[in-house]
Amino acid sequence: MSGPQIRVKTRQEISRQRRPRRHQCWDHLITAPLWPLHGANLGTLLRTCDAVGACLAVPRLPWVPEALDRGNTLRRPTCVHWTGGDACRWLHEQRLAGSQIVGVELAEEAIRLADLPAARKRTVAVLGHEQTGIPAEAVDLLDVAVEIPMVGSGASLNVAVAGSLVLYRLAGLI
Ligand SMILES: C[S@@+](CC[C@H](N)C(=O)[O-])C[C@H]1O[C@@H](n2cnc3c(N)ncnc32)[C@H](O)[C@@H]1O
Numbered sequence: 001m002s003g004p005q006i007r008v009k010t011r012q013e014i015s016r017q018r019r020p021r022r023h024q025c026w027d028h029l030i031t032a033p034l035w036p037l038h039g040a041n042l043g044t045l046l047r048t049c050d051a052v053g054a055c056l057a058v059p060r061l062p063w064v065p066e067a068l069d070r071g072n073t074l075r076r077p078t079c080v081h082w083t084g085g086d087a088c089r090w091l092h093e094q095r096l097a098g099s100q101i102v103g104v105e106l107a108e109e110a111i112r113l114a115d116l117p118a119a120r121k122r123t124v125a126v127l128g129h130e131q132t133g134i135p136a137e138a139v140d141l142l143d144v145a146v147e148i149p150m151v152g153s154g155a156s157l158n159v160a161v162a163g164s165l166v167l168y169r170l171a172g173l174i
Pocket residue numbers: 104105106126127128129130131132133134146147148149150155156157158159160162163
């Protein structure tokens with residue numbers, strides 16, 4: 001039995017479908033791992049940001065610039081916003097400036113990923129601490145929380161996987 005004819009695209013075809021240069025900073029969609037722990041997750045998020053045309057907002061902890069450099073496997077300039085040391089203060093400023101704040105978190109009142117609409121205004125997607133999640137004082141600053149349904153035995157997803165899925169929805173690409 002033969003299935004449909006599927007031909008994998010060549011590298012040239014793929015690169016013709018991409019932008020010739022990195023996205024300009026549209027400052028429209030921002031993913032914010034505000035309590036980062038592992039450099040590898042920042043690298044993964046950086047790749048997703050490039051794919052969907054988003055920016056990354058992260059505190060300038062001593063190890064972060066090097067982790068971003070190592071994670072930038074595309075070797076292109078990336079769009080990184082430095083948040084300063086006080087995550088809640090930065091989030092509060094984003095709200096005052098009119099951004100929608102979407103918390104990516106397992107939360108009682110969260111909407112499911114499939115119900116999350118694409119971003120229609122400047123949107124910040126906040127990711128939690130890799131062990132303890134989004135702290136309570138930051139939860140108070142969210143406009144909405146989104147949860148990615150799980151049926152397995154694990155308590156949660158890897159933070160970069162969760163952030164990538166939500167970014168794709170917010171960008172309207174899935
Ligand atoms: C490993 S989880 C944090 C663990 C968990 N919140 C806790 O307190 O034990 C790290 C972050 O990944 C994101 N995350 C992981 N799984 C998720 C899911 N199923 N839905 C939404 N966000 C998720 C959230 O941003 C979360 O704060």
